[in-house]
Amino acid sequence: MEVRVRYAPSPTGLQHIGGIRTALFNYFFARSSGGKFILRVEDTDRERYSDESLEDLYNTLSWLGIEWDEGPVVGGPYGPYIQSERFDLYKKYAEQLVAEGKAYYCYCSPERLEALRKEQAESKSEYQGYDRHCANLTAEERAELEAQGIKPVIRLRVPTEGKTTFHDILMGDITRRNRDISPDPIILKSDGFPTYHLANVIDDHLMHITHIMRAQEWIPSGPLHVLLYNAFGWEVPLYCHLPMVMGKDGQKLSKRHGSTAVRDFRAKGYLPEAIINYVTLVGWSLDGSTEFFSKEELEKCFRLENIHKSPAVFDYKKLDWFNGQYIRATADDKLAGLIVPYLQDAGFVHDPLSEDEEKLVSKLVPSVKERMKVLSDVVPLTAFIFRDEPVTDKNVYIGKGADLDKTAEALRKGMSILLDGVKAGRSQEDIENDLASLASELGLKVGGVFQPIRVAITNSTVSLPLFDSIDMIGIDETERRLERGLKILEEN
């Protein structure tokens, strides 16, 4: 039997880490087992739907390089793959259940339901949920309510006796007493749209889905779905509930833990390879020691048996580490292309790049590459090249164990060694040695000499290596900044 799995998000928000982790697991399982990966858009919630979310779904998947075999845009034999385009279908099936007595119309107002919920909560009643008020209306009663113009919903009759069991590949059998299933859930809303449960079950069946891989937060609705499959007389697919992705505090990962939208990670300069690699490792591992996986490798070695049962905390620091690793593994010319947009956004270079800018960018890549965790780090790292904002606080120039006078002297003597050396084409090593000698002559640590030079040239105490920096702004600009630095130190 061919494996057919699906990712079925609802376009009610941006694609987030948890969602794409589910997408990735489905995708890799399909690929590694020679099956099909299907994308289905569950847009039955008209209130929360947004075009932006749908666009974000497509953008995110394509950025990650996750291609679907069937779904929107590409089509497939069981389409359409957007639920709002299957509107009539759900109603038909829901009415079929009503006709068979397995479901019924309910005319209760939202107000009544609200009051009921409140009452149950306050009385701490063991019974939660709908009281089956409309479960046995007569034809006359219904006709009267219809005449009042009330649009009914359709509820599924949940048995009060017995148990319902479903099998989960990871969890084993999960059994629940039917009386514990939230009674008589709505399957068709008054606006004619199905709720998640109905649409999901119908589509998974019609699309021949074999394995349902979704987050563990869905476990409680598993028995309900099985009831639905049984009501229709359909075969129940295999379940595989994925461990949840949590925040630092052990709660379901959400915005308050930091960025969760993949779009935001992309904007900050995370590489798709790093996201895929790390996110897949949340709740899955091959052998406990292999850390790096390319998408292609995962498409081969992903196994359901290696998925974990327990929830996992999403570690932003580890993602940073992965991203840094991937940046360092990126070829210089490719990396240059990746950082250009950040330099343009910062207003450092033109769009398109001038020839000089092009050269400058490829020149700065090697030294910046070792220092980036995310692509946007390039901006603060290279700001001194494009913006000259001198440090006017003298204290910043003073290295450890030095004072103002010594620092000024170190800068005065140091800059001439440096400038003369560079102009004369002496080796970096020789110049460095001379600067080190100067430091000991002055009774300073090497930093005592390098610090004022660094601050004068790069306007910062932390910077790219000195000689790289000089190379990037040019010797004339270097001289200008050094002289200005000296002036700042010698003022008053």
Place this chain on the structure above:
RNA sequence: GGUCCCUUCGUCUAACGGUUAGGACAGGAGAUUCUCAGUCUCUAAAUAGCGGUUCGAUUCCGCUAGGGACUACCA
């Protein structure tokens, strides 16, 4: 409140019922005769508790504790 799920270093995880309980991130120390970073080396750090089963439990079973999810005309 009810139902269900989960439990190895701070975090992600490895370990046919037999290992000095391994790796990685983060942390700490050191090296790299310029800062930061990077790289390399070293280091600290865990089987939630209690009972079984067993010659032997991280591993199997039970209980307790803790955590989480769900309990919508949202998915």
